[in-house]
Amino acid sequence: MQSTVDTDFEVRTQDTVCVNESQLTHKWYHNIKYLVVGILFGIVFVKAEIVSWFRIQEMFRFQSFHMYGVIGSAVVVGIISVWLIRRFNIKTIYGESVVFHKKQFNKGQIYGGLLFGLGWAVTGACPGPLFAQIGTGATVIIIMLLSAVAGTWVYGRFRDKLPH
Amino acid sequence: MNQFIEWIRQPWPWYVAGPLIGLTVPALLLLGNKHFGISANLRHICAMCLPANIPFFQYNWRREAWNLVFVAGIVLGGVLSAWLLANPAPVQVDAALASELAGYGITNFDRLTPPEIFSWPQLFTARGLLMMVGGGFLVGFGTRYAGGCTSGHAITGLSMLQWPSLVATVCFMVGGLAMANLILPFILSL
16 A cells, blocks of 8 residues: 555656546446546547547637637636635545645746647647547557657656756 | 437537536546546556656556546547547538648548548658657657646646646647648648
C-alpha cells in the first residue's frame, strides 16, 4: 500500500494533471463505469465532428465558430460543476472528498504547448480524437497514435535535458 | 422513433456537444476522484510497454488503468457512431477552406478526414508521412512536455481555474494558428 502512495506522488510531481486521486482500491469491474463514460464521450466527439480535420482547419483559420463554441461551453459547464462540487463539498459515489491540486507553472507549458499546437493543426487531432478516429474505421490513424506514443517516449527519455 | 434516428444522425451543434464534454469533468470526479485527461494515456502506454528504466515511466500505471479503460470506451464510441449513427451526407466545409484545399488537390469531403492526406497509400508519400508520422510525434511530445492536452489543460485545468493551464491553452492556439496559416500551406503543397 505504501508503494502505491509513493507512486502516485511520483506521477503528480512529474506534471501529469490527470491522475487517479482516489485512495481506494477496487476490483477491476469498477472500471466499467469509465468505459461507459468513454463510450458516450467518443460518440459526442464523432457526432459533433470534433474529430474532423476540416473542423480544426476552420478553427485555426477563424472560418467557423463551431470549435470555439464546443470548447468554450465545455469550459463554462466545467467551471460551474467544479464550483458546485467545492461549494457544497459534494462527495464521490464512494463517499470520498474530491481532491483538487494546484498546478505548478513551468516553462514546459509554453514550449510543449507550442509544439503540441503545431502538431494539432497538422493532424487535426488532439489525443482524444486520435482514439475516436480509429474507432470510426480510419485504421491508418493507428500509425499516428503510435507516433504520438513514440513522441511521449522520446520526451520521457530526454526530459532532464529539456528546459522546464 | 425514425425521426429521432434521423435527427441524431445529423452533425450535433456545439451547444449540445460542448456542455456534454464539460460534464465529463464532474462525472469522472464524482465517479471516483478521477481527473479528466487523455494524453496521460500515452505516458501510461509507454510505462506499460517500454519503460526502459526511464524514471519518467517508473510508476504504477495499473493504478491509472481506469484512464486506459476510458479511452477504450472512446474507441468503442467511435465504432458505434460510425456503425449506427453515421451521417450519410458529406462533411459541410466552409467555402473559403474548400477552395483553398482544392488548390492542394483535396476535394473529397465524404469522411471526417480527407483521404488525400490520411490513408494507407498516402503514408508512402512525403506529405502523408510528414503529416501523419511527424504530426503525431509533435502531438505526443508536445502534450507531455506541456503536461496535458486539450482535455487536461483546456477543459480540466481551466474548469479548476488553474492559470498554468490557461498559459498552455494559449500556447496550443498560438502553435495551431502558426501552423495552419504559415507552415501548413507549404506542407500541403508537397
